[in-house]
Amino acid sequence: MNSSSRIDQSLRAWMEATMHRSMRGWIRFARSSGLSLPQFSVLMQLRHRGSFGMSEIAEKFEITPAAASQLTEKLVQAGYIERIEDPSDRRAKLLRLSKAGEKFVVEGVEERYRWINDLTKRLSVEEQAKISEALTILIKAMESLIL
């Protein structure tokens, strides 16, 4: 079986190790800011992909449009996102991060990934170069995988 090849093993081991750490930080940050995990996820998606329609939120998170509407409502109330009318279709709404939402998410990401700094500090310049190269390859392969 291919799944037990050396590189697959390494990738899995790395992901196991980082996922735990990252998830914990993520959940903590969301909670400490008074947001639920789904709410925070919506903000992350918005940051990642720019603006979104309501129905795309519903689809992405596999919930009903009603739930999506309620979910985003709270984020609007909190001032993290703006819900504007789509000029090309007046039924539709476009959701996007507000200035405050942008700031909030960036801070969250910063906090979640602070440990990466501690990690890379322990590496020599040559090691860093090797890893950068490897990750660049991986990211490129990942992108082509999605398409």
Added chain:
Amino acid sequence: MNSSSRIDQSLRAWMEATMHRSMRGWIRFARSSGLSLPQFSVLMQLRHRGSFGMSEIAEKFEITPAAASQLTEKLVQAGYIERIEDPSDRRAKLLRLSKAGEKFVVEGVEERYRWINDLTKRLSVEEQAKISEALTILIKAMESLIL
């Protein structure tokens, strides 16, 4: 600021990409099996760390002992974990995966990481070697970071 160095950027980009994909698969698998995300997380922890006491669950997930008890109860009912008396302290319970639980989690991990296969198939042998080497360095650094 150090956080904008090349390697940190690569690591973040890679983690952003993989986290999204992995999380989605994780949530899907948990849901499709009728487990909540916290319940599935407990199973993952048990697999990762062997057996656990109830209070450790509570601590790990930052919930009350009462909640931990209720959480695990469902997993016992479902036959995924065994709750046995700690021989060294008869108040305490040791939680561990049952045979069925073990099988279930392994299948879940398999499903979650299937895409890694698709990814590595796209890489040349040299690329794979480079990445394996890089990841090995990372994993080692990660381990020393935890200590």
Added chain:
DNA sequence: CTTTCTAGTTAAGTATGCTTAACTATATAA
């Protein structure tokens, strides 16, 4: 032996994220 502390359970109540159903408003098709 008695007191106090610790591990876990149970029950009742709360919070909330989700669903369905009914609705408004706009777009599209006949």
Added chain:
DNA sequence: TTATATAGTTAAGCATACTTAACTAGAAAG
């Protein structure tokens, strides 16, 4: 123009993960 489909909202109800409080049982300390 009328009919149908689509985007989103609102309200009511449900499921459930969580809390607190009261409890049992065993360990540790006096």
